[in-house]
Amino acid sequence: MSARVEVEERVSFFRTYVFSIDHKMIAKQYLAIGLFWAVVGGLLAYLLRWQLAYPDTEAPGWGFIGPEFYNMLVTMHGTIMVFFVAMPILLGAFGNFLIPLMVGARDMAFPRLNMLSVWTLALSSLVLLISFFVPGGAASAGWTGYPPLSAKPIYTGVNWGLNLWILALALEFASFLMSGINFLTTPINLRAPGMSMFRLPLLVWMQMTAAILFMLSVGPLIAGAIMLLLDRVAGASFYLPQGGGDPLLWQHLFWFFGHPEVYVIFLPGLGIVLEIFPVFSRKPIFGYRPIIYSTIAAGILSFTVWAHHQFISGMDPRLAMPFSVTTILISVPFALMVFAMIATLWGGSISFPTPMLFALGTLAVFLIGGLTGIFNGSAPVDIYIHSTYFVVAHFHYTLFSALFFAGFAGLYFWFPKMFGRMMNEALGKLHFWLTFLLFNAVFIPMFLLGAGGMMRRIANPMQYEFLRPLQPLNTFATIATILLLLAQLPFVVNFFWSLFAGKVAERNPWQANTLEWSAPSPPPHGNFDTVPVVYRGPYEYSHPSVSEEWLPQDRPTMPTATA
Amino acid sequence: MAQTHVVATGVEARVASGIPTGKMGVWWFLASEIVLFGGLIGSFVMSRVGSGGWSEMAAHLSVPLGTFNTFVLLTSSLTMVLAFAAAEKGDQKGMRTWLLLTVLLGLAFLIIKGFEWGSEIGAGFTPMAGSFWSFYYTMTGLHALHVLGGVVVNSILFLSALMGLLRGREHRVELAGLYWHFVDIVWIFLFPLLYLSWTKGGI
Numbered sequence: 001m002s003a004r005v006e007v008e009e010r011v012s013f014f015r016t017y018v019f020s021i022d023h024k025m026i027a028k029q030y031l032a033i034g035l036f037w038a039v040v041g042g043l044l045a046y047l048l049r050w051q052l053a054y055p056d057t058e059a060p061g062w063g064f065i066g067p068e069f070y071n072m073l074v075t076m077h078g079t080i081m082v083f084f085v086a087m088p089i090l091l092g093a094f095g096n097f098l099i100p101l102m103v104g105a106r107d108m109a110f111p112r113l114n115m116l117s118v119w120t121l122a123l124s125s126l127v128l129l130i131s132f133f134v135p136g137g138a139a140s141a142g143w144t145g146y147p148p149l150s151a152k153p154i155y156t157g158v159n160w161g162l163n164l165w166i167l168a169l170a171l172e173f174a175s176f177l178m179s180g181i182n183f184l185t186t187p188i189n190l191r192a193p194g195m196s197m198f199r200l201p202l203l204v205w206m207q208m209t210a211a212i213l214f215m216l217s218v219g220p221l222i223a224g225a226i227m228l229l230l231d232r233v234a235g236a237s238f239y240l241p242q243g244g245g246d247p248l249l250w251q252h253l254f255w256f257f258g259h260p261e262v263y264v265i266f267l268p269g270l271g272i273v274l275e276i277f278p279v280f281s282r283k284p285i286f287g288y289r290p291i292i293y294s295t296i297a298a299g300i301l302s303f304t305v306w307a308h309h310q311f312i313s314g315m316d317p318r319l320a321m322p323f324s325v326t327t328i329l330i331s332v333p334f335a336l337m338v339f340a341m342i343a344t345l346w347g348g349s350i351s352f353p354t355p356m357l358f359a360l361g362t363l364a365v366f367l368i369g370g371l372t373g374i375f376n377g378s379a380p381v382d383i384y385i386h387s388t389y390f391v392v393a394h395f396h397y398t399l400f401s402a403l404f405f406a407g408f409a410g411l412y413f414w415f416p417k418m419f420g421r422m423m424n425e426a427l428g429k430l431h432f433w434l435t436f437l438l439f440n441a442v443f444i445p446m447f448l449l450g451a452g453g454m455m456r457r458i459a460n461p462m463q464y465e466f467l468r469p470l471q472p473l474n475t476f477a478t479i480a481t482i483l484l485l486l487a488q489l490p491f492v493v494n495f496f497w498s499l500f501a502g503k504v505a506e507r508n509p510w511q512a513n514t515l516e517w518s519a520p521s522p523p524p525h526g527n528f529d530t531v532p533v534v535y536r537g538p539y540e541y542s543h544p545s546v547s548e549e550w551l552p553q554d555r556p557t558m559p560t561a562t563a
Numbered sequence: 564m565a566q567t568h569v570v571a572t573g574v575e576a577r578v579a580s581g582i583p584t585g586k587m588g589v590w591w592f593l594a595s596e597i598v599l600f601g602g603l604i605g606s607f608v609m610s611r612v613g614s615g616g617w618s619e620m621a622a623h624l625s626v627p628l629g630t631f632n633t634f635v636l637l638t639s640s641l642t643m644v645l646a647f648a649a650a651e652k653g654d655q656k657g658m659r660t661w662l663l664l665t666v667l668l669g670l671a672f673l674i675i676k677g678f679e680w681g682s683e684i685g686a687g688f689t690p691m692a693g694s695f696w697s698f699y700y701t702m703t704g705l706h707a708l709h710v711l712g713g714v715v716v717n718s719i720l721f722l723s724a725l726m727g728l729l730r731g732r733e734h735r736v737e738l739a740g741l742y743w744h745f746v747d748i749v750w751i752f753l754f755p756l757l758y759l760s761w762t763k764g765g766i
Contacts, residue, residue: 109584181591189587191579215595220602227606227701236690236697238606244614244694249606256602 019119021111022525023096026118028418030092033118033125037084041077042485048073053471053478055460068157070459071140076132078143079165082265083172084125086403090268091176091214092121094410095183095207097418101516101523102201104192104532104554109185117178124171131164139165142457144254147239147247151231166229173218183211192515192554194534198289199553201514201538205292206271209299210264217260217303224253251313255306262398263302267295269402270337272410273359277341279413279512280356281348282549284539287340294333294340301330311379312386320379327377334370338363354428355510358409361436362401369397372447387457390450393443400439408435408491415498416505420522423502427494434487441480445473511550514538518554589738593745596709600749603705607698607756620695621761623688625679629758632675633750636710639668640747643717643740650733655724658736662721665743669714676707702753709746716742 020026050059051070058064065073096114100107108114131138139162141150153159187204191197228250230236237243239250278285285291307315307323341363350356372394375381385391408431415423452470454461461467461474508517515534519527532554540551578584611617642664649657680700690700716739723729729736 110588113588177592177595180595181588184591185584185587188580189578189582189584195579215591216598219595219598219600220605222599223603223606223701223705226705227697230690230697230701234690236701237694238610238697238701243691243697244616245697246610246613249610253602253606 019115021107021115023100023108023111023114024418024523024525024527026114027093027095027097029118030088030096030121033121034085034088034093037080037088037125041080041085042488044073044077044080045481046485048077049478049481051459052461053475055462065459067459068140069137071142071156071457072138072158072161074457075140075143075165076138079139079169080128081403082143082261082399083169084128086265086399087172087176088121089407090265090272090403091179091183091207091210092118094203094268094272094407094414095179095211097414098516099183099186099204099207100190101417101519101527102204102514103187103190104195104515104528104534105186105190106526106528106531108182109190110182113178114182117175117182120171120175120178124168124175127164127171128168131161131168134160134164137161144258145228145250146254147228147231147250148241150228150250151239151247153232163229163232166225166232170222170225173222176214177218180211180215183207184215192532192534195515195553198292199534199537201271202274202285202288202291203268203271205295206267206274209295210267213260213267213299213302214264217257220253221257224250248310248313248315251310251315252306255309256303258309259306260299260302262395263298265399266402267298269362269406272406272413273341273362274337275512275514276355276359276409276413277344278539278541279510279550280351280353280359281345282350282541283344283348284541285340286343286346287336288537288539291337291340294336298330298333301326301333305330305377308377308379308382311382324377324379328374331370331374331377338367338370353412353510354423354425354432355409355413357429357432358405358412361432362405362409364436365397365401365405365439369394369399369401372397385450387455388450389446389454389456392456393446393450396443396446400443404435404439408432411495413510414516416509417516417519417521417523419499419502420505421498421502422505422509423498424494427490431487431490431494434490435484438480438484438487442477442484445477445480449473449477508552511548513540513550513552515553518552583734585734585738586741589741593741596745600705600752603702604752604756607702610694610698611760614694616693617695618761618763620688620693621757622763623683623686624699624758625682626758628675628679629754632672632679633754635668635672635675636747636750639665639672640744642668643743647736647740650736655730658729658733659721659724662717662724662736666714666717666721669710669717672710673707673714676703699757702757706746706749706753709749713739713743713746 016022017025020029047059047062047065048070050057050062051065051073056064056066096108099105128138136153136158138158139145139150140156140158141162145162145165149155150162153162156162187200187208191200227236227238231238231240231245237245239245239247241247274285274291304326305323307319308327311320311323372390375385376391376394412423412428415421449470452467452473454467454470454474458464461471505521507519507521509521510517515532516523518532520529533556534553535556536551536553538553540553542549543551546557580587582590642661646658646661646665649655649661680703688696690697720729720736720739
């Protein structure tokens with residue numbers, strides 16, 4: 001062997017696994033980043049729940065927590081889960097992996113930009129990780145970073161932790177702005193012959209809508225973050241009243257982004273569920289176009305609801321009514337999508353492999369999340385439940401459903417395509433039932449706690465006379481949290497065991513229609529043997545003219561009479 | 564294990580919408596940039612309307628220098644268009660000349676802006692001197708960073724044209740031009756908002 005060959009091999013290893021421009025490897029890198037942070041976020045959840053159940057005692061495996069450290073725990077738990085778990089997994093991993101495969105392209109439109117975006121996220125992750133170890137610790141002004149608390153280091157005692165938090169978020173936003181350009185340009189321009197916009201799988205529509213929402217809402221928050229950083233380090237006065245600033249400005253900028261951001265996370269999760277339901281119901285999706293129109297309507301409306309987070313912030317109370325109305329209005333397109341999902345299941349020949357269980361779990365959990373949102377959205381009710389555990393329970397029912405139930409559904413479903421092997425069904429089902437039951441055991445008590453008046457941002461409920469009778473609920477939720485975290489072990493075992501020893505997957509193990517199942521498992525760089533030609537929509541299941549229950553988008557045989 | 568690395572991407576890419584892929588990418592990028600500056604300008608306007616004493620502050624900005632700088636930036640947009648027109652005609656020399664002029668005008672803008680900042684800070688109007696000045700430095704600073712980015716991109720284009728690397732890739736001049744005009748348009752909003760919207764004794 002000459003030295004030259006060895007060098008070539010090393011370069012190609014580097015190019016394949018580290019600085020890859022292949023969208024599938026980049027997707028796996030996003031997945032790795034997301035899963036890493038999910039472990040961190042889960043551990044933070046354990047510690048903060050411990051503090052709430054057994055205030056100011058030693059947490060097993062860690063030690064004393066106390067109020068200041070508790071503030072850091074909740075701040076970083078929220079930040080990590082939303083920006084460093086949900087977005088990397090639901091957009092970064094699934095969007096990158098599936099968009100080019102589903103539209104029939106060989107890669108993203110800008111592969112190098114794609115590589116830059118994942119490495120920007122890696123840098124951002126590093127900055128966030130470092131922020132835990134600087135003097136004063138990580139950010140502790142809440143994941144929403146409201147000034148004046150966040151605008152002066154002296155208020156929280158955290159100086160560089162919060163500066164680095166702002167920097168990490170800015171880098172994260174830059175990363176997903178670059179992704180967004182790819183997520184939009186690829187489905188618009190790189191569709192395979194015959195793949196019209198209305199033959200795209202719904203997941204692609206959802207990812208595109210999410211990308212537009214992100215790109216058109218994050219700008220003001222980037223501007224706001226620059227302003228916050230200048231308030232902190234340069235003594236500017238954007239948010240500090242004594243210099244002529246206004247703390248409410250931040251809330252508007254944050255939530256103008258923050259509310260569309262909810263849908264940036266939620267829509268890709270919904271897209272995963274919408275892909276899985278027809279496959280395991282053996283039925284076409286119900287109302288393909290209405291779902292697309294609802295998605296667009298929800299996307300537009302999502303820019304008009306932000307101030308429902310601020311009903312008691314001191315903004316002009318006359319604004320409460322219009323924002324209540326738009327908030328109730330946005331439940332209409334989502335209700336329509338839920339009905340379309342139920343109608344897709346209706347009368348189907350349903351089977352229940354693990355991905356389908358998680359998809360059904362998403363629907364069940366989201367229903368509760370969505371319905372409790374209506375309480376929060378009406379100003380008179382919100383005045384009572386604002387900043388209580390009712391809100392905490394509500395947004396975990398919406399975001400946990402999208403991130404974990406839909407995320408796991410997608411992972412179990414596309415694992416064979418990503419890694420070429422099947423996951424274990426028995427472990428998967430165990431994982432689902434434990435997760436489903438324990439999730440509800442954690443968060444149903446929080447609805448009761450919230451209705452009982454427990455405030456969101458307190459480190460020690462035992463300090464309040466009126467909350468003491470509710471403490472058993474806190475203890476119950478904490479024990480359920482610990483069990484919920486342990487219930488993820490079957491998944492971890494399953495994931496790594498299947499990666500190396502799972503049953504080798506064929507091209508189309510679920511007998512599905514969309515284009516990714518026409519590519520080899522896993523697809524090579526370049527995806528398809530030849531660029532596929534598309535003849536029909538993505539959900540032609542149980543078509544009367546073919547004997548099989550599925551009819552792939554790229555199968556040339558036209559059904560006989562109906563042209 | 565040696566992985567075969569088939570570089571098949573992009574080459575046979577289709578253009579399903581009819582809009583060139585590179586141009587569409589730039590347009591989406593600019594869409595997000597519009598919202599970035601939109602948020603900043605919106606915040607400025609809301610704060611300006613909601614609090615007093617800003618007219619007095621705005622009166623300290625140098626309108627002649629701002630006007631001259633506006634003229635410089637507008638001219639650079641013109642030279643950018645001329646560079647693209649030359650590129651389309653296959654006139655490599657013209658393209659190089661106009662690109663160089665665009666770069667120089669961009670640098671001139673930054674130098675004049677830097678001089679303005681220097682004299683304002685010298686007069687005690689630092690970012691800490693109140694909300695108006697906080698906004699002023701943030702808005703013009705972010706814009707200046709964008710100008711700097713454009714100068715870098717245009718310089719790269721100029722240098723690669725000089726080395727003959729741009730032949731067959733002249734459409735890149737158009738893409739850089741889209742961005743450059745955007746930066747110009749942002750200034751068209753900033754200039755009247757910051758420099759001109761005040762009255763003697765107004766709020």
